Amino acid sequence: MTHDSGRTEPPAPDYRLGASERERQRLLAQGDLLRPAARALLDRIPLADGARALDVGCGPLGITDLLSAATGPRGHVTGLDADPQMIAWARESAASRHLSNVSLVHGILPSPEIPQAAFDFVHCRLLLINNTDPRQILRAMAGAARPGGWIAAQEFDWSTWQCDPPHPAWDELKSLIVPVFGGDVHIGARLPTLLRSVGATDIGVTAHVYYWRPGDLYQRLLLHFAGLFHDRITAQGTHPDTLHSLTETLRRHLDRPDTTVRESLLVQAWGRTAR
Template sequence: MGSSTVVSYVSSVSSTVVEVVDYRLGSSGAEQERLLAQCELLRPAAAALLDTIPLPPNAKALDVGCGPLGVLDLLSERVGPGGSVTGLDTDHRMIGWARESVAERALDNVEVRHEALPPVTAAEALYDLVHCRLLLINTTHPRQILGSMAAAVRPGGWVAVQEFDWATWQCDPPHPAWSRLKALLTEVFGGDVHIGARLPGLLSEAGLTDVRATAHAYYWRPGDRYQTLLLSFAHLFRDRLLEHTPLTSGELDSLTGALRDHLEQPRTTVRESLLVQAWARKP
């Protein structure tokens, strides 16, 4: 597994140091490549979401946990030359890659910063839209992050969130190795892999109104890169699986081998995790 960054800040609410980030998928070159490919896959859904949200002229937008690109290019188009987009990420390698993406695309109205979102009490309500994608699923502090996102939005502005829910992630025909590996990965992933289902409720809890939600599903077959994503996760989380679950190394190899054979069968399809999008307005 690649390295991960832990960023801490002092929350004046609790007066304790809060660990904000432990992104377990790391920031290797392979993770950069995976995230950029995922940006392409999710681009139509992201564009549809952003087109739903009415922004004022010259809007200010923030993307929290932008990774190597996230939706910075889509936000840049929507706020226009008079608007501005800020991308934040707590991993310096991600920020380096985001800067490359911004320069390659000549996104003059986008800046990226190696920063965490300020805590609620330090936030300024500056933005017309604060967005995150695949950030909350990777954190143990989703409420805290959503609270800070809501605090960073001006009254009347929007918070928009896109997260997966692993509930629908299945292969067909079913296979015991899939079920076992998915259950064990759920334990060690680090965040709530079913957070997608909770998004509307979490937005309401953050004090937002006019909550809306929709979802997108994706299907794969042998040869598609996401057909074997569960196996990629088993590889990335190998050390954690061996340390924190009863699996032995031999059992893990035999599970992944059996699953690889099954996923290569011409009739085996995979239904991806559900991409849930939820958005809401600050009163």
């Protein structure tokens, strides 16, 4: 997108999970699951009443509702997303929740729509894992925070994502999805180093782990991704019949009453920009 000033926005990110109604529902349900962890993160960040916060890649809601409550009626929250459909959904979410101190902006970070050094807190959740240049985004997040402000990221590290009892179909399917996912699926593990590399100090880090059982929403997430990435996986050389047989074998295993899934580790890291 080119602006009147002649500035050029970066190309739209290749968010491979799409903006379907199903993805909207998945993100909202995921947000519910991760809400206690997000609250715990905000408890660690000293956000004064009246603070200004930015949620980058907010999707259909992100944590804009929690930020709205944390910053209070005198505060302000901006939700930014690269996808106009996500922003339309985020506006619906804000309206239905009566979030009067939230504005939703369509734009790609780094974005000319986002002022520099303007926010007390800049946050992203599950944004860097879907991007090929996470450092550039973190640098832009640090630039949007005021001197001495806070930046934080919540990202998964797929290394703990495993089923028990283990099954070869799980390992094989996961290894087929990793290279086509579109970002570093282990980025959660790198967050402290990445934050340090963009000049953040006072870095903190913690993590949350989740376990699922048959019937839980996320018990079959790997199968959902296998469906979404079907064409990319087969384009890499896996025959469609092989992929079908792998997914059906794994579906039967995951549906057994004694199979549990340990979710990816949700890593939260935060730090301050230079004063």
